[in-house]
Amino acid sequence: MxxxxxxxxxxxxxxxxxxxxxxxxxxxxxxxxxxxxxxxxxxxxxxxxxxxxxxxxxxxxxxxxxxxxxxxxxxxxxxxxxxxxxxxxxxxxxxxxxxxxxxxxxxxxxxxxxxxxxxxxxxxxxxxxxxxxxxxxxxxxxxxxxxxxxxxxxxIDDEKAAYTGTKYLLNRGYRRIALAAIDPTDPQTGQARCHGYQRALQKTGLAPLIIPGDYSFQAGYQAAKQLWQAALPPEAIFAASDDAAAGIVFYAQSQGLAVPEQLAVLGFDNSYVADLVYPGLTTVEQPFxxxxxxxxxxxxxKTPLPDQVAYQIKERHSVGWR
Incomplete structure (x- = not known):
């Protein structure tokens, strides 16, 4: 017990x-x-x-x-x-x-x-x-x-996880994919995830689009607002955290945009937030x-630690097919 x-x-x-x-x-x-x-x-x-x-x-x-x-x-x-x-x-x-x-x-x-x-x-x-x-x-x-x-x-291996997440979106037919609410100056998590995202896009010849932020709900909201007001909005946004992904979904719904039909959203973490928003977040899961x-x-x-902890894509309903 x-x-x-x-x-x-x-x-x-x-x-x-x-x-x-x-x-x-x-x-x-x-x-x-x-x-x-x-x-x-x-x-x-x-x-x-x-x-x-x-x-x-x-x-x-x-x-x-x-x-x-x-x-x-x-x-x-x-x-x-x-x-x-x-x-x-x-x-x-x-x-x-x-x-x-x-x-x-x-x-x-x-x-x-x-x-x-x-x-x-x-x-x-x-x-x-x-x-x-x-x-x-x-x-x-x-x-x-x-x-x-x-x-x-x-x-986890943040670079590899971001690569996997971006490839997941690519394999579902998305091409205009933005990375949002991430700190590119962060020498570890931020830069590693940016590199993984960029590496996945480079293999397909697609241009990266990174909107900086501090991983927060507000950063996700502001990133979505900036991206959706662009001349050519993205088809999918890969958020640097579930908190940021929730902000993106909230902005989309405030504008009457259907997720994932008009905008796919991929989170990162699989925190409790992923189950609180609607539709539930598809996200890169870390076994916290x-x-x-x-x-x-x-x-x-003093037990030995693994070199890296395994991550996986946790599927819900915020990502569809193009």
Whole structure:
């Protein structure tokens, strides 16, 4: 019996169950009572044998995320907290901002002050100063999504994934394909996805069209607005994230455009947003919960990590055929 079983019956996320059982707050009294009742009915017990495996280390792991507005972080944190609770580990979560060196330093200082035994960072890019500070602190780190020099990483191959996504659209007959809401100056995720997109188009002799953005809903909305007002609008838009894809769909619907009949939209991530919009987003799926579990297991248990995590196209209804 695991907290996933409790979460399923209670209709909440595993991370919520973890917080209730750890009495760490962030839930209503009604939710607390429901979770505790179900846990008692299922005779849930912690895995003490697994907890003993990590007894030689501190039971606090720091988790750094850029911000709380992106949808992809939630399932990663769920995967981390699920594994952590079952192994007697507590989580200290901190938001370090997007490319905010001062805030990242403050978060590292917090982690050191709380004597965490290690850090998991989710899409956090370390500048030279904070990388030096991390090494000075001597804290082990596993990075998710982006590479941090000198530390292990859990990530998909972004260049190959963007190539696969673009080829998926090409194979369905789309030719005017734009890439939207992506940051081409981002030396890792942004540039890798741009290269994959461009490489797929170059093989067919088609011209790339990239609309920069910060992966957000608003960036997707503005990109769609700009693209649809062009002399020759695209047939399909490959969004850099599901959040951005949702913004594109929202703009299309505000203009009376049918998705995918008049505009196909392909997302990236397969976050919970992909199921919230209509039509549901076809998207490049990253196995976020699995990535979170792999990362914390590698940090605590020193288990080896795969070179790359597998991705796939998750089909719904936002992409059709031309």
């Amino acid at each position: 695991t907290i996933k079983d409790i979460a399923k019956q209670a209709g909440v996320t595993p991370s919520t169950v973890s917080r209730v059982l750890n009495q760490s707050g962030g839930y209503s009294d009604k939710t607390r009572q429901k979770v505790l009742q179900i846990a008692a009915e299922l005779h849930y017990q912690k895995n003490e044998a697994a907890s003993n495996l990590v007894a030689q280390t501190s039971n606090v792991i720091g988790v750094l995320i850029t911000n709380a507005t992106t949808s992809f972080a939630a399932p990663i944190i769920d995967g981390i907290e699920d594994w952590a609770y079952q192994h007697g580990i507590r989580i200290l979560l901190a938001h370090c901002g997007l490319n905010d060196a001062a805030r990242l330093k403050a978060c590292l200082d917090l982690m050191a002050g709380q004597k965490v035994s290690g850090i998991l960072s989710i899409s956090v890019q370390f500048d030279a100063t904070n990388l030096a500070l991390l090494k000075q602190l001597g804290l082990p780190l596993v990075s998710l999504g982006v590479k941090v020099d000198g530390y292990p990483t859990v990530a 919960a699995q990535m979170g579990q792999l990362a914390i297991e590698a940090l605590v248990m």
